[in-house]
Amino acid sequence: MNIRKLIATVITGVSLLGFAGISLAANGAVPPASDINIYGSSAQFNFWKATGATYLTDAGCLNVKTVTAPCDSNQVIVSSSNCNSIRITSKASWDGILAVAGNTTNPNLKSEATPQTETCTGAGNKTATPSSPAVYCTGYTRPMCADATCLATACETVTGGATDVAAGDITQLSSGQLNGPLNGGAITRNFTGAGALATSNGSLLDTATQKPLVDCQEVVVPFGFWVSSDLAGSVTNLNQVDVRMIFSGQIQNWSDLGITVPAASNPINVCWRHAGSGTSATLQLTQMTPAELYANGEVVNGAGQFNYYFNDGTGNEQDCVNTLTGAVGYWDADKTYGAGVSHAANVIPVTFNGITTSGVGQGPALTAMIEAGQYDFWTVENLFEQLNNNDMANLCSYLQNAGNNAIAMPDAWYAYTCQLDFTKSGNSSYMGYSGHTCPQ
Numbered sequence: 001m002n003i004r005k006l007i008a009t010v011i012t013g014v015s016l017l018g019f020a021g022i023s024l025a026a027n028g029a030v031p032p033a034s035d036i037n038i039y040g041s042s043a044q045f046n047f048w049k050a051t052g053a054t055y056l057t058d059a060g061c062l063n064v065k066t067v068t069a070p071c072d073s074n075q076v077i078v079s080s081s082n083c084n085s086i087r088i089t090s091k092a093s094w095d096g097i098l099a100v101a102g103n104t105t106n107p108n109l110k111s112e113a114t115p116q117t118e119t120c121t122g123a124g125n126k127t128a129t130p131s132s133p134a135v136y137c138t139g140y141t142r143p144m145c146a147d148a149t150c151l152a153t154a155c156e157t158v159t160g161g162a163t164d165v166a167a168g169d170i171t172q173l174s175s176g177q178l179n180g181p182l183n184g185g186a187i188t189r190n191f192t193g194a195g196a197l198a199t200s201n202g203s204l205l206d207t208a209t210q211k212p213l214v215d216c217q218e219v220v221v222p223f224g225f226w227v228s229s230d231l232a233g234s235v236t237n238l239n240q241v242d243v244r245m246i247f248s249g250q251i252q253n254w255s256d257l258g259i260t261v262p263a264a265s266n267p268i269n270v271c272w273r274h275a276g277s278g279t280s281a282t283l284q285l286t287q288m289t290p291a292e293l294y295a296n297g298e299v300v301n302g303a304g305q306f307n308y309y310f311n312d313g314t315g316n317e318q319d320c321v322n323t324l325t326g327a328v329g330y331w332d333a334d335k336t337y338g339a340g341v342s343h344a345a346n347v348i349p350v351t352f353n354g355i356t357t358s359g360v361g362q363g364p365a366l367t368a369m370i371e372a373g374q375y376d377f378w379t380v381e382n383l384f385e386q387l388n389n390n391d392m393a394n395l396c397s398y399l400q401n402a403g404n405n406a407i408a409m410p411d412a413w414y415a416y417t418c419q420l421d422f423t424k425s426g427n428s429s430y431m432g433y434s435g436h437t438c439p440q
Helices: 042-058 093-101 240-247 278-287 314-323 363-371 390-400
Strands: 036-040 065-069 072-079 086-090 118-122 125-128 141-145 152-157 160-163 173-177 186-190 214-216 219-228 269-273 307-311 327-332 347-352 378-380 382-385
Touching: 036 042, 036 093, 036 141, 036 390, 042 065, 042 072, 042 086, 042 219, 042 278, 042 314, 042 327, 042 390, 072 141, 086 141, 093 141, 093 160, 093 278, 093 382, 173 307, 214 390, 219 278, 219 314, 219 363, 240 269, 240 278, 269 278, 269 314, 278 327, 278 378, 307 314, 314 327, 314 347, 382 390
Parallel strands: 036 086, 036 160, 269 307, 269 327
Antiparallel strands: 065 072, 072 086, 118 125, 118 152, 141 152, 160 382, 173 186, 214 382, 219 327, 219 347, 219 378
């Protein structure tokens, strides 16, 4: 993977029929001819949520609004009164890849079938629309907002498969409860052998055409470490050596690090994502030596009541840290936390190598450090798309415009690849100076 590569696409003959009265904006935003549906990486969720609204507004779309599903905060739709919509759904990197490629044979999909339509019944509850036999989202489709209200989900064609890392970097194996300490049923995910994601020299191929997918690599997402709030004032910083020992299972108690914590919190509850998570792959490739999971299966009630849990999505990972004492986990730095925050009311961030990674107003500072090569727990995000999808190509081209890189969003957490003065040839490589390359 060469994360310095920028995908340049020349778009010709883009049809704007159906968008009477809309003119092509000077900044290059183009009203989508069809719905744009981005599915996969949870770390990209906030970015695309903000970018989707800005993109439609810049394209001249009217009355742009963003609606989060009332029963699932991982689903959003951005709509307007005169343009097609942009849907964003957070799941995991591995499923974003398989969806946009239309893969139906990967064995990891067997436990992921979701009813074609789900309706929100209030109070955060969903009920599958009765059907006999049940119809599930397969191939190129995944459950996303059915309409602008997002009160129901339906099988929508995925046009952008979001993943934190290249397909060839997802090579892990995990086995345990779906939702870690909250159970959810036993599951095994194996991205080796028949379950591997990469094909044809590491490149993804569209299942129907057997042609390579286009990889738009425009944005950098930073990650950080988080602990349960019972550790406040005790665990305030983790360095790389701490992280390696904790997440490789070499230590099982906070006292092994010379840290005094409440007695009930002394055993470390380690919260991992299940295999297939791009966030886990980023942690392993950028911080761990060797880049491997501590164990293929969960370890629960081990020596000293040490616990090591796998969790399905970022929300489940947050729940793991949120509900356990002495817990530690990792996810993208732009996530909110604290009293009243779903999944993270009892979660606090810690500094990593002495660098503050999370908190209100911290985004621009962390972005600047990434651009200057002073922080390395990040990855260039991948957005895979079909070769002939002009809507996706236009969106990628929009992000390549230096004038659009200051997208208005709550706190600027995201660097753009062309703004990096220090880059990596791959996630496991050291950073080296390159100088920024944003076109002027």
